[in-house]
Each structure stands twice: as structure tokens, then as C-alpha cells.
Amino acid sequence: MIFNEEFETLPREALEALQLKRLQQVAGRVYHTVGFYKRVFDEAGITPDDIKTLDDIRRLPFTTKQDLRDNYPFGLFTVPMSNIVRLHASSGTTGKPTVVGYTRRDIEIWSRLMARSLVSAGLTKNDIIHNAYGYGLFTGGLGVHYGAEMLGASVIPMSSGSTKKQIMILQDFGPTAICCTPSYALHLAERGENMGVDMRSLRLRVGILGAEPWNEKIRQEIEDRLGITALDIYGLSEIMGPGVAMECAEGRNGLHVFEDHFIVETINPETGETVPYGEEGELVFTSLTKEAFPLIRYRTGDMSRLMKEPCKCGRTHVRMARVSGRSDDMLIIRGVNVFPSQIESVLRGIEGLEPHYELIVDREDKLDTLEIRVEMSEDIFSDEIKILQKIEQRITKDIKDYLGVIAKVKLVGSRTLERSEGKTQRVIDRREV
Amino acid sequence: MKVEQVSVFLENKPGGLEHVTRVLADADINIRALSLADTSDFGILRLIVNDMESAAKALQDEGFTVKRSHVVAVEIPDRPGGMHSISKVLTEKNINVEYAYAFVERSGENAIIIFRFDDIDAGIDALLENGFTVLPGEKVYRL
Numbered sequence: 001m002i003f004n005e006e007f008e009t010l011p012r013e014a015l016e017a018l019q020l021k022r023l024q025q026v027a028g029r030v031y032h033t034v035g036f037y038k039r040v041f042d043e044a045g046i047t048p049d050d051i052k053t054l055d056d057i058r059r060l061p062f063t064t065k066q067d068l069r070d071n072y073p074f075g076l077f078t079v080p081m082s083n084i085v086r087l088h089a090s091s092g093t094t095g096k097p098t099v100v101g102y103t104r105r106d107i108e109i110w111s112r113l114m115a116r117s118l119v120s121a122g123l124t125k126n127d128i129i130h131n132a133y134g135y136g137l138f139t140g141g142l143g144v145h146y147g148a149e150m151l152g153a154s155v156i157p158m159s160s161g162s163t164k165k166q167i168m169i170l171q172d173f174g175p176t177a178i179c180c181t182p183s184y185a186l187h188l189a190e191r192g193e194n195m196g197v198d199m200r201s202l203r204l205r206v207g208i209l210g211a212e213p214w215n216e217k218i219r220q221e222i223e224d225r226l227g228i229t230a231l232d233i234y235g236l237s238e239i240m241g242p243g244v245a246m247e248c249a250e251g252r253n254g255l256h257v258f259e260d261h262f263i264v265e266t267i268n269p270e271t272g273e274t275v276p277y278g279e280e281g282e283l284v285f286t287s288l289t290k291e292a293f294p295l296i297r298y299r300t301g302d303m304s305r306l307m308k309e310p311c312k313c314g315r316t317h318v319r320m321a322r323v324s325g326r327s328d329d330m331l332i333i334r335g336v337n338v339f340p341s342q343i344e345s346v347l348r349g350i351e352g353l354e355p356h357y358e359l360i361v362d363r364e365d366k367l368d369t370l371e372i373r374v375e376m377s378e379d380i381f382s383d384e385i386k387i388l389q390k391i392e393q394r395i396t397k398d399i400k401d402y403l404g405v406i407a408k409v410k411l412v413g414s415r416t417l418e419r420s421e422g423k424t425q426r427v428i429d430r431r432e433v
Numbered sequence: 434m435k436v437e438q439v440s441v442f443l444e445n446k447p448g449g450l451e452h453v454t455r456v457l458a459d460a461d462i463n464i465r466a467l468s469l470a471d472t473s474d475f476g477i478l479r480l481i482v483n484d485m486e487s488a489a490k491a492l493q494d495e496g497f498t499v500k501r502s503h504v505v506a507v508e509i510p511d512r513p514g515g516m517h518s519i520s521k522v523l524t525e526k527n528i529n530v531e532y533a534y535a536f537v538e539r540s541g542e543n544a545i546i547i548f549r550f551d552d553i554d555a556g557i558d559a560l561l562e563n564g565f566t567v568l569p570g571e572k573v574y575r576l
Binding site: 376377378381382383384385386388389410411412413414415416 | 438440442443444470472474475477479496497498499500502531532549
């Protein structure tokens, strides 16, 4: 099923002509309204008028998470705050988040793209959607919510957490679709089974899962244990939120990027060179229709590959393979993006603490766990247990407050953690994916 | 009237305590009293030794995190009600005990209790005022 037949099946030629027109418009708009873009375009020796073909996008400079940070919070917005109706935020690389804004029209387009995603998964207005993505600054909850309402489906604004209550509602309200992270879907299956609930006999038939890496084996397990069809959704707040790309129920092989609103590229993360279709690279998105916060060639850090072959669902939009990993050290913990540098900056904010730490990411009952091992230092050591426990609690609280994840903090002996130049050795990820 | 104590941070894993005692043995340090406090993932070993300077240095050189602090040593007759006579005074004076550990003197007649008070000076005053024997550090180190 297709929500917007005309645009989702637009012949490539017409689609690319539309993309070029929209690219020229958005490039012109950011160049003339945002000081940052004027500067970086000028430095790259390009003006919006130089964009004659779609390939000319490669001459435009990339936008990075660092650029968003440098322009925190609203520096890259192209409209005055009076035109903005919503703000969301996601993890930055340090203590400060990345802020995104939406005009009324942005919200409407986002809702429509999310509705496309739901329809792509086989949902209609007759479905009841259990939305277990977090509501709040995170785009997941409200993004799915507005899409479900746009479609006319019945949405249960469940948000994350309270697993027992979720299972009760799954039994009593009879939702036919669930939106959450893959690991939470498995966690629900596990907890439900432990509670003696036959999770396969629920009315659920579709899972729209995303916000963290997974694989075919996990898909199989979710489908078996919940008795559903599990499909992959992709999005990121910087570009819009959920609904940037969605797997179709017919193809089940890659996610269609809604190309009438976004240009997707894959690049070599080291050189910035475009990699050919079919080869793995870092996903780079340009938002073509966003009013409040368009981004030009935004480097996502997500690794994937693009598939141009026609899909049996009839959509002409290019597909991206399920995200295989990150080009940087970002971790996804229960769907929350966490950079080790953010944890480091929290630790540096606690007096006396030396930022020698190690992160251990694991899974317990299908859910991610984060342990932070922090080295003891003379400055904070005490002969009293309660003082050391207070330090552990303080770190846990600060991490929760700044990053939104719950970490178990473990104080370890000084100079017991491996010293290394590279960052990667500070993270031990024991999860399967 | 204060006794110096050295505390060592220990991770809760096999061999942690052994490492500390080995370092002290190698440095020819005699342990006078000790207590090991622990939580689910770390421990604090508190020691009173014959030579505080050398003990702290030997441990630090081995990479241990150590802290020197002051505690109070009280000598009481080793008989029923001995400990209670102290806690009664502390309660009356509203002095909070952070932790305490005890051992019996070699002669067997007296017990020595090591206290860490929230307010160490007020604790010493209260004990002295009520006629308790507060041992000077020098005496405890040489026990």
C-alpha cells in the first residue's frame, strides 16, 4: 500500500528534476538567511547559482554535528522563532544537545512522511497503534504520533517504560501495531512470556522498529515471539525525526528514503568522497523542504549502503540498507544516542574526579545496560563508605540528567584502566549487534 | 589525642587485599588494627600501623589510592557494659559515629575501640570529660 502514490512512485527522471529544483531553492534560502552557510559556501567557492545538476551537490560543503554545536541553540534556523511551532533536541557530542525546530508546515510534512511510513508497513486508518517511543524532546514519540493521526489510525501514546502496564494495554486495548526499538520489542516479549501472557496471540500484527542497530536474526526472533511482521524505520532529529526512510512490507529489503523531501548520499567517512551505489559508506542527507531548519549535506555518522534497483512495491525511491554501524564512536543505549565525550564532560564537571573511565555496554533481559567504571583519585577518596557512594550516586544522577540514560557507576582503583591514545578502547560493547 | 589511620581503596575482586598485605609485609610494616568495610563493588581497608609514613608511601608507590585521616582510640575495661558506657556518653552529647572497630589488648584486660566521629574534637572532649582513657597515637602505634 502507498500513502502518496503520485510522489512515492514518481518516475526517476521527474523525481530527480524535482530534487534539483528543491535543492536550488533550499541552497539559495540557507545561503541568504544563515551566516554560517554563506561563509562555508563562500569558502568552498560555490554559490547557489552554481548548482546546475544534481551532481553539483557534491561541490557543497558538508554540515556536521560540530557545526550544529557551534551554532547552538538556534543559529542555523532560517525563520524567526515566531514561525516555529515546535522544538526537539537530541544528543550533542558534549553536554549540550542538538536543537531542531519546525514550522507548522514542517510538522505537517513530517506527519505525512510518517503516515507514508505507516502505510508502507501495511497499516490503515483502521489500525490501533501502540506507540512506545519516548515522548518528549526525542522526536520518536511525537513523530510517530502525528503520523498516526494524519493517517487517521487510533494511536495509544504509551511512551517508553512501565513494561507491565504496556503489556496490560497490549492485551486489553488490542493494538494491531507497535512502534518501539527492536530491543524493547524483545524485552516486551520476554517480560510478557514471564508473566504468562501468550504474546503470539495478541492482536498485534506489525512492528515498526527503529532508533537502534539490529539485524535479521533479531528480526526473526521478534517476529517469532510476538507473531508479527517487523519492519525497519529510520530517521534522525537533525533531518526530521522518524519517517526519513521506511522499509516496505512488500520488499522487506532496505528502507525507501523519501527522496522527494531528502537527497541521500553515501560517502567515505575518511575522505568525504562519494561512494558508488551498493557500497557501504556514511549516510549524508540534505533536507529539501524543511522550512525552519534545513540542513545541507548533513553527515549522520550512520553507515549504510544505497540500493537503486527497482522495488516490487512500486516505489521509485532509492533504498538504504539497514544501518550497519557508526562512523564515529556514538553509542545507542536503549534508543538514546550517547557519545563517550558526553560522559567525559559530565565526569569532568564533578570536582576531584579524574576523567579516566571505561564504558561497558551490555544487554540484560534484552535491554541495554551501561556501566561506567571511573578511576578513584586521591581527591575524592574517603575512609567513609557513604561519601564514596554519594559520588557514585552523583555521577549516575548527572548522567541521567544530562544524557537521559541510567548508568551503573563503579569506582575502580586508580591507574587500573588501560591508558590509550584512541578513544575506542574506552568502550567495551558486549552487545551482539 | 588523635590516632592516624591510613585507608586504602580496594576493588571487590580476588587478590585485592592480598596485594595490600604483601606491600605492607615487604615494607616491614606491622599492622596494629584494621577494619575492612565493603559494598557490592568496592571496599575500604582502614589500617593503624606502626609506621604510618612508610606504609602510606609504600602503598602509594604501588599505585593504591590512600587517604590519611584521624580517628580516636579509647581504652575501656574488657567486661560487659564497657561499650555501652561509651555509646551512652556519645548519645548524650549528640555525637555521631561514622564507624568504629575494636580489638582486645594483648594483656586481655582492656579493649581498645577505634572511633571515627563526625566531629572528632567534640568526641574527644566528651570522652575525656566523662573520664574515659583516650589513647595518644604514639601508644597505639607501639601496642
